[in-house]
Amino acid sequence: MPLAHGLPAALVILAAMTLPGLALDATAKGELAPTGTLRVGLIQAPSAGLIFVGRSSDGKPDGVTADLSADLAKKMGLPLAVTMFSNSGAAAAALQAETIDVSFMPVDAARKQVLDFGPGYYDLESTYLVTGASGIVDVAQVDRSDLRVVAIDGTTTIRASARTLTQTQPVAVPSVAEAIERMRTGGADAFALSRDTLQPIVAQVPGSRIVTGGFQQTQVAIAVPKGRPAALASVTAWLAEAKRSGLVRGIFDAHGFSGDAVAP
Template identity: 90%
Template sequence: MALPGFAQDASGKAELTPTGTLRIGLIQAPSAGLIFVGRTSDGKPYGVTADLSADLAKKVGLSFAITLFPNSGAAAAALQAETIDVSFMPVDAARKQVLDFGPGYYDLESTYLVTGASGIVDVAQVDRSDLRVVAIDGTTTIRASARTLKQTQPVAVPSVAEAIERMRTGTADAFALSRDTLQPIVAQVPGSRIVTGGFQQTQVAVVVPKGRPAALALVTAWLAEAKRSGIVRGIFDAHGFSGDAVAP
């Protein structure tokens, strides 16, 4: 059922859903994580952000529709074009110029998955001129990787699935992504490992198109309450992330 405080916020709901339906953009990957969603055999998205989306729609008393994107850059572009109303993605300075972020729900660290043949164990060792690094196009991770690498640069690929395929086939040596998302990928790339250390720390947050202050206030209040009440903690636990902390 809708909570009165959220459901009665007429200006917030009007700004959040100009079409009358809450249009949510989520990011798809082969395995669900704290940012990415997977898909069931019948195509239904599942994962942490899918459950957060359902809770948001329930609390504000709105019907919702989910659009899946191959990467957060594509979801960010859809928010800018206002073809979706809300999403969840990592924060960085470039995105804050064009989108409005609410509170974070998870503290993210970006790092690298490397092949066994590379011999690399530490994040600093990735910065080699002969190393082929891939990262997802349009993301905070590829921007941070490009800033921190001096001897090589990441090559953009459109999706997690494409990056995994390059690692499997030996056409990439390192894959830049969030640590939590890389963990289930290790088993999909025989001999691979996640390096120690990281090159980016940021938050994954709820985000709306720029220039919708009432909508931003509404999603900010919703997520703050979902964290305070333990809903976010319960969603993490339900998806196997009991060892990961909810952002304060």
């Protein structure tokens, strides 16, 4: 068993934080990037948010988590390879299968059973975008038997929506783009997603609005496969320092999220 596996997590984190530039020892590097390349999973959407990324004019991932991933790879002294997913459920499945090494996603009880999470960087609220024709203005009004709700497959949001709705249930769609299309063309009345991600979507669905109130509060955090304690310690130390130094705040601001707080 590698030495780091036998150390208390706090000692591994302390050791990682005292290394120049958070450089990794052989054990941590082997756990964090077993192929020699840091394989990061990012989640794509038509509009970038604090979880989702878009693509820049040259086709590269563009958004908060893209910048965080680039900094993580740089600080760890590793080459970076990014895989794009249409939803966080697919990214979580890839982490569990260990075809990627790191991702950023909302935390819930189901994911904690199969993945390990480091610190959160954003406190998320899930709510609904509704059509103008629905007449709905408050989150409680979404729970109607005649209302067609869509949410992204495999996400914390669809699980929370299903738990809190009693008169209707969300229909799973594979991507944000598909949900927007259904809202636009009359195939859905409400779309469950995080408030920050819904804000730029309002303009894409004429007449739509985001309701007041929410049905889930959770953190968006960095995630790694289970059974890699040295990797978890390393990403925990990195993100803690990125928040302390103001790096995360600067990334939020650079992408237009100056009004959103970094998680403590």
